[in-house]
Amino acid sequence: KNEVEQSPQNLTAQExxxxxxxxxxxxxxxxxxxxxxxxxxxxxxLFMLSSGKKKHGRLIATINIQEKHSSLHITASHxxxxxxxxxxxxxxxxxxxxGQGTRLTINP
Amino acid sequence: DVKVTQSSRYLVKRTGEKVFLExxxxxxxxxxxxxxxxxxxxxxxxxxxxxVKMKEKGxxxxxxxxxxxxxxxxxxxxxxxxxxxxxxxxxASSPTGRGDTQYFGPGTRLTVL
Numbered sequence: 001k002n003e004v005e006q007s008p009q010n011l012t013a014q015e016x017x018x019x020x021x022x023x024x025x026x027x028x029x030x031x032x033x034x035x036x037x038x039x040x041x042x043x044x045x046l047f048m049l050s051s052g053k054k055k056h057g058r059l060i061a062t063i064n065i066q067e068k069h070s071s072l073h074i075t076a077s078h079x080x081x082x083x084x085x086x087x088x089x090x091x092x093x094x095x096x097x098x099g100q101g102t103r104l105t106i107n108p
Numbered sequence: 109d110v111k112v113t114q115s116s117r118y119l120v121k122r123t124g125e126k127v128f129l130e131x132x133x134x135x136x137x138x139x140x141x142x143x144x145x146x147x148x149x150x151x152x153x154x155x156x157x158x159x160v161k162m163k164e165k166g167x168x169x170x171x172x173x174x175x176x177x178x179x180x181x182x183x184x185x186x187x188x189x190x191x192x193x194x195x196x197x198x199x200a201s202s203p204t205g206r207g208d209t210q211y212f213g214p215g216t217r218l219t220v221l
Contacts (some may be wrong), residue, residue, distance in 0.1 A: 033209070041196060041215030048209055086151065096210075098151040 003027050004089050006099035014107055019074040021102045023087035026068065027051050033074050033088040037101070043086070046072070077106045110217055111135070112213035114199055120219045126187040129216050131199030138203065140182035141210065142166075142174060145196040189220045 004025045013019060025034070031050040037043045047054050047061040049070075054061050058077075063070040074081055084101045091097060115130035131140065141156040141165075153166030155174040164212060175183045182184050182201075186193055195219050200210040 035212075039199070041170075042216070043198065043200075043212035045209045045211070088151075096153065100148065100150040 001102065003097050003100075004087060004099040006087055008102060009100065010103045010105075012107065013077055014108075015078060017077050017106075019077050019081070019083050019104065019106075021072045021087075021104070023070045023072070023099055024068060025070075025087075025097070027089065027091055027097065029065075029068075029089040029091055031090045032070050032098075033061055033090065034070075035088060037084040037086060039040050039083070040062045046085075048090075062090040072103045079106045079108050082106050112196075112199060112201055112211050114213040114216050116216050117214060117217075118217050118219075120221065121186075121189050122188060122221050125186075125189050127189050127218065127220075129184040129186075129197055129218070131184070131201075131213055132180055133181045133182075133201040133211070134180065135201065135203070135211070136179065137201035137211075138179075139201060139208075141200040141202075142172075142182065142183075142184045143198045143200065144174070144197055145169065145215075151198065154184065189218075191220050194218060194220045 007022045018029045033048050035045040049063050058075045060073040082105050084103050087099045089097045121127050139158050142154045143151045145151050152168050157163045157176040172184045194213050196216045198215040202208045202210045213216045
């Protein structure tokens with residue numbers, strides 16, 4: 001069993017739908033990253049959070065440390081949101097453990 | 109804007125060849141990382157460096173070595189490439205610890221025949 005599990009692995013939705021991607025982890029962490037990877041490989045860091053909620057435009061990330069669970073939400077989804085979304089758990093100051101990624105496809 | 113560049117987007121090599129993958133960052137970051145990404149396995153850390161000439165093994169260092177002679181440049185070396193090293197290789201840098209935001213390069217897709 002992976003230390004960081006994402007669900008679903010693949011998600012297809014229509015433009016405008018509300019999207020939720022989940023990340024559960026089985027280890028103690030100091031914080032968690034959400035990353036976005038577009039076709040072609042480039043990875044961008046979306047959020048780093050250690051408690052509560054962060055919002056950037058249409059993206060919202062939440063984390064519940066007690067339940068060892070984080071979610072990434074996309075409101076009013078758009079085809080340009082199509083990408084692979086990766087969560088990465090930060091253990092202490094040194095170890096970064098990645099989930100396997102969720103492939104999101106938004107159809108027009 | 110932080111910029112992390114990698115020497116090649118696509119590379120094809122033969123088994124047994126020595127392969128160099130170069131990564132350069134322009135933001136004076138202390139930390140640099142090399143990952144490989146494989147379907148179903150996600151991103152895995154090969155090596156990282158927290159200072160010039162300093163390096164630490166990641167989760168899968170076997171078959172790889174690294175070099176960091178200058179702060180801005182971090183090289184990944186495959187001494188004798190093998191087919192199981194066919195993968196996407198991603199370089200990243202960050203200003204402080206591994207927990208800080210990492211900035212990724214565009215990736216190099218390496219095929220070993």
